[in-house]
Amino acid sequence: MQKDDILRNIGNHLSSIYLLKDQYEIMKEILIMLSKITDCDYLSIFLLKNNPRKDLYEFFPLENRFQVRKSDINLHSEIITEVLTKKTHLLLKEKDKIKLKEGAGNASEILIIPGSLLQDVQGLIFVEKGLFSQEEISILSSLSSIIAFIILNSRHYKNLSDLVTQLRISYEISSSLIQEMNPDRLIERIFKEIRTHFGYDIIGVFILKDDGTLSLEYTVEENSIFKGFKLGLGEGIIGYVARTGESYYAPDVRKDKYYIEGVKGILSEFAIPLKIKDKVIGVLDINSRKEDDFPDSTRKLLSSLAALITISFENARLFEETKRLSKIDMLTGVLNRRTIEIEIERWIKRAKEEKKGLTIFFLDLDHFKEFNDRFGHQKGDEALKIFSDNLKKTIKEGVCGRYGGDEFICLFYDTEKEEILRIGNELIKRIEKNKKLKGITLSIGISSFPEDGKTMDELIRVADKRCYDAKRFGGNRLRE
Template identity: 30%
Template sequence: MDSYPFQKTNWETYLGANNLFFFARSLLFLGLCIWLSFIPVSPGHTPFYRWGLLIIFLLQLFGLYLYASRLKPRSTQFYSFTSLFDLVFITLLILYTGGVTSNFYLLYYLSIPLAAYQLGFSPGLFLAFLASLFYIAAIMPHIRELFLGDLLIRISLLWVFAAGVGKLSSFLKTSEAKLMQVFDTLNQRTSELEKSQIQIETVYEASRSLGEIYKFEQVVDEILEITQKVLRYQHFSILLLDKDKEALLLKGKIESDQKFKYSDPPKIPLTGITGSVLKDNKGVRIYEVKDDPRYIPGLEGAHSEMAVPMISQGKIIGVLNAESKKVGAFSEQDQKIFSILASSAAMALENASLHQKMEELTVIDELTGIYNYRYFVGKLDNELKRARRYHQSLSLLMIDIDWFKRYNDTYGHLFGNLILRDLAKTIKVCIRDVDILVRYGGEEFVVILPQTDKEDARQIGERIRSKVEQTQFEDEKRRLKVKLTVSLGVATFPENGTDQEELIKNVDQALYLAKWKGKNLICTL
């Protein structure tokens, strides 16, 4: 592969990396200076030619500097250009310093071998041929003054130097390439061993940290992080069995080095390679997916795949799956490391899932399935902090069932509980995804409305009131059917309160006002 002659934009670095090249140009420049200082002007030429050649040479040096430092050409392009320039320049130098009598032809012996060394045997001979033609053209007017034997010796030496240095260069480059290939192989094997050892140690270490995470989404994120940063897989997915064990849920994936997590995970059928892993309860490593009848096309351009089951407490909870666009990308060692990660991931996901269920039990109202008062206190505090920070409105809706005690006394507490459960469902239909519905206590509900002013909150409240009024509430056997109404109060931050206590107090007063005015109303302060 060709390399760049310049790696930095200063002459010091260039001198260190290209000593021969710089030495040749230095000799050429020194020769020009000597010629200007000591050699008389040839008959028929004016001093202008000398200064012109010197200026051309200096401009060429500056041009080479800009060309190499900014465009960073390949070495073959760079040395081809400079070698052709040298041939022309040396020929002009010979022409204007006496032709046959000029000794500047010796610069050919420096320029051509250097070019042969950099460019190779064949280009070196071609440049020697051009140099021979240029030299003969430069001395042609006085060629008879030169002994033919001297001319042949000068040209022959040029060809010998070009051929010898070119062959030497080819041999050295071939030997270097072979040696580098051996070093590359050794380095690759060493690197693979070191990488494997580091991966095993890192995965074991990361497995410990997985066990200390109790948030399900954080566990998924950590698994993706380990796979991306440690295993360096560019195409990877975390698939978990759904509750009914009829499909796999895609909880997270890495695609072209980008991480994705899904709160509403897509469902994947229990077929293909991942399906067989679940069925057989063992990992698989596919060398070429096109040769495997189980493979279902997914990743475009995929050639190899590896999948291992995630097993926790003796039961399979999902699959870790990796794909690659390379044939045979995964080794036996990769599968062992992948299995270690899958085992740790399974335990961590199971623990996080159990922890999440325990947390939900403490903040979810068992009867209605919505959040309870304990959750409401913490959530309202967080939403108030956010509203203050970003100078946004925040509203509360407090909802109370009218004459609820009468329904309980008439139809019994079991039917009353059904009313509470169905009312929660009815309210959910009327609010936005960002709104938070809470059972405040008894027959009272509260809705937290982030980024909502008083007028918008009133419209949402009216939508709830109207929907409840139109809804018919029934028991499970549909023998009892009743209509009911609700009263609502609205309070808004910061108009009706700047802290939690004041805001709850005012929304309660607004609800009391709606009750006092005749019920089935929505009131604000």
């Protein structure tokens, strides 16, 4: 199951948690929910606030057993201090577990996740199992802010009975946000929920740009004519909120010194900063055609919603970044093997449909093993980075990926043979003249669709063999 599908399913499951009022049941449901994501041996949550007894909520998936006990956790230990300071997850191996003095004690790894809501850590989540995959760590970490939000709400349920109605509305909106990873669709759903629950239909999200201006990036369809409208920092109510980082309410805009007229007929306006780590990234602006139409309780709920919107923006950004990084070889910055193979298949299909040509470079560094043996693997990694930088500078119209070790593949679509040879020879000369590579040169094997093959395997095999032939004749050359 893909990460976004998992998050959608979890979003649906959250309904039962939000409607609970008992903290014991809320913690139990959170742990059960997390156990469904990963085949783990043990989970627990330790609340950092309003927890005088130092209760630890534990769940043992194999026994389907939930319990609460007093914890011996030391919040001032080196490990916990690191998690609370950096506000990011920490993976402990077997040798480090003894320092923690918590957990089931049998698993090989412990993942500690801070349940953090806008850098305010509400609790610590401990997950134990044999070995964690990067996908599991990514999903569990992505849920930390949602869990923190639930923990925070559990305290509200416990202390303020009149907050139940407000949180019901908050849940319906936040569950929509949790289930949607696409930023454009996300904002569309936010506007729909605000209109449905509050009746406000003049809504916009301004994003703070690198040049210091605020641009209206999202608005309701009937006001799309204003999309792209810009304000300076400190200009109007929206600019004032972005500059100060504080919410601002104008019960009667006709009397407000900061108000700048946009949509006709506006009588009251409420603007809320969207902040990450105290840095303003934008402003949620809501307007009404009624005077003083934002009661205190509504403003409080909209402010809470703005915080959740910010988290959702960040989660959507991180999700897109995660998808992007999943396609990239982290050392060299070019595509990884899986992605370059997908690209080859896609380009072959396109070439067949359009009856065009396709060229593959199979590239292999000469003398790389000797370089590694002489200078060490760290210098070898640096050499691969230098090579990939030259690859990206030389090949601007093609697509390149790391096939494995010091082998790379590049694709060219419907490119003239003379241009292919020019690019190949230019790259070979670049590598030969690079003094930092200290004797490393480059061999290239070339294959073409459909002349040398009609499948990915055939084209790679031919290009690989020609690259091998180039190396047999001394390297630092290409063979076609």
